[in-house]
Amino acid sequence: xxxxxxxxxxxxxxxxxxxxxxxxxxxxxxxxxxxxxxxxxxxxxxxxxxxxxxxxxxxxxxxxxxxxxxxxxxxxxxxxxxxxxxxxxxxxxxxxxxxxxxxxxxxxxxxxxxxxxxxxxxxxxxxxxxxxxxxxxxxxxxxxxxxxxxxxxxxxxxxxxxxxxxxxxxxxxxxxxxxxxxxxxxxxxxxxxxxxxxxxxxxxxxxxxxxxxxxxxxxxxxxxxxxxxxxxxxxxxxxxxxxxxxxxxxxxxxxxxxxxxxxxxxxxxxxxxxxxxxxxxxxxxxxxxxxxxxxxxxxxxxxxxxxxxxxxxxxxxxxxxxxxxx
Ligand code: UDP
Ligand code: MG
Numbered sequence: 421x422x423x424x425x426x427x428x429x430x431x432x433x434x435x436x437x438x439x440x441x442x443x444x445x446x447x448x449x450x451x452x453x454x455x456x457x458x459x460x461x462x463x464x465x466x467x468x469x470x471x472x473x474x475x476x477x478x479x480x481x482x483x484x485x486x487x488x489x490x491x492x493x494x495x496x497x498x499x500x501x502x503x504x505x506x507x508x509x510x511x512x513x514x515x516x517x518x519x520x521x522x523x524x525x526x527x528x529x530x531x532x533x534x535x536x537x538x539x540x541x542x543x544x545x546x547x548x549x550x551x552x553x554x555x556x557x558x559x560x561x562x563x564x565x566x567x568x569x570x571x572x573x574x575x576x577x578x579x580x581x582x583x584x585x586x587x588x589x590x591x592x593x594x595x596x597x598x599x600x601x602x603x604x605x606x607x608x609x610x611x612x613x614x615x616x617x618x619x620x621x622x623x624x625x626x627x628x629x630x631x632x633x634x635x636x637x638x639x640x641x642x643x644x645x646x647x648x649x650x651x652x653x654x655x656x657x658x659x660x661x662x663x664x665x666x667x668x669x670x671x672x673x674x675x676x677x678x679x680x681x682x683x684x685x686x687x688x689x690x691x692x693x694x695x696x697x698x699x700x701x702x703x704x705x706x707x708x709x710x711x712x713x714x715x716x717x718x719x720x721x722x723x724x725x726x727x728x729x730x731x732x733x734x735x736x737x738x739x740x741x742x743x744x745x746x
Contacts, residue, residue, distance in 0.1 A: 426457040426529060427508030430516040431498035433464040438517055439473040443484060446522045453526035459484045462502040465492035478726040486726030496597050497720040503586060512580045520578040524615045528580040536611035537585040538603060541578035544614045560636055567646045579603055595712050595719055596638045641709045648706060651699040
């Protein structure tokens with residue numbers, strides 16, 4: 421491993437002018453550290469000019485490769501597409517909005533060369549996020565870690581994976597992937613590098629509340645069945661409650677002091693109704709996951725690719741492909 425190739429994989433969704441800035445920054449950092457690299461930019465169905473900018477960068481610099489997904493699949497599938505495409509000895513997954521500082525890559529590579537298979541960038545701050553955002557991220561992380569034993573606290577998607585770890589990750593077939601979770605689940609020797617997460621340049625976060633909710637539900641359903649056990653547990657506590665209340669009601673009725681408890685009846689109906697519906701919802705989420713996995717649709721579709729000047733003459737239009745290895 422004298423001169424390893426580092427693949428930098430970045431999902432791009434409506435980053436516009438940010439594309440050039442990002443490519444320049446990565447090239448600058450890698451050049452300074454004298455690291456051989458390829459940059460895989462995955463256009464996740466952007467509606468702006470991101471793709472033409474990526475294609476242009478690919479023509480200008482043979483180390484830049486572009487993949488265009490056929491529509492907006494989401495960040496997770498976009499990252500996977502890039503990981504499948506990457507050919508390096510190690511891959512670094514990084515956001516293309518420069519919130520993850522490319523300047524941390526050389527330190528991550530050094531950790532990898534020192535023997536770590538997975539190097540995670542850990543946040544030292546969370547600037548550029550509102551207090552509410554920060555708080556909900558904390559709560560989500562804590563709850564997630566508690567339930568799944570996958571450590572997510574202060575974790576980011578900004579990670580380096582060595583080839584063996586990457587191949588292990590790629591063997592995980594689930595449709596709804598959760599990179600932070602799966603890249604922890606695989607194990608391997610790990611190391612961390614502390615980074616300052618920069619202010620977001622250009623526009624607000626692309627995450628919507630419903631998107632975050634889906635991510636949380638996906639993360640939970642793929643890493644733990646604890647919510648299902650909680651439904652069972654809630655059922656048992658209700659059974660105990662029912663026996664106590666039942667006995668009390670019967671005793672009152674026998675002793676002739678039965679009260680006309682219309683309010684009690686309404687309250688009981690509301691409480692049990694809520695619990696039953698939440699229980700059904702939890703089961704439904706798992707059922708939906710199973711349904712999605714069983715359909716076995718490809719996780720992403722590539723519409724076209726943009727590679728170096730040599731290949732640009734014959735652009736591979738409308739390449740619809742899926743993962744070749746299974
Ligand atoms: N992204 C993507 N597809 C999406 C949403 C986001 O590929 O549907 C990319 C986006 O271009 C960026 C990264 O994922 O490189 C993180 O997105 P964003 O900055 O909006 O999220 P945040 O930094 O708030 O977590
Ligand atoms: Mg961002």
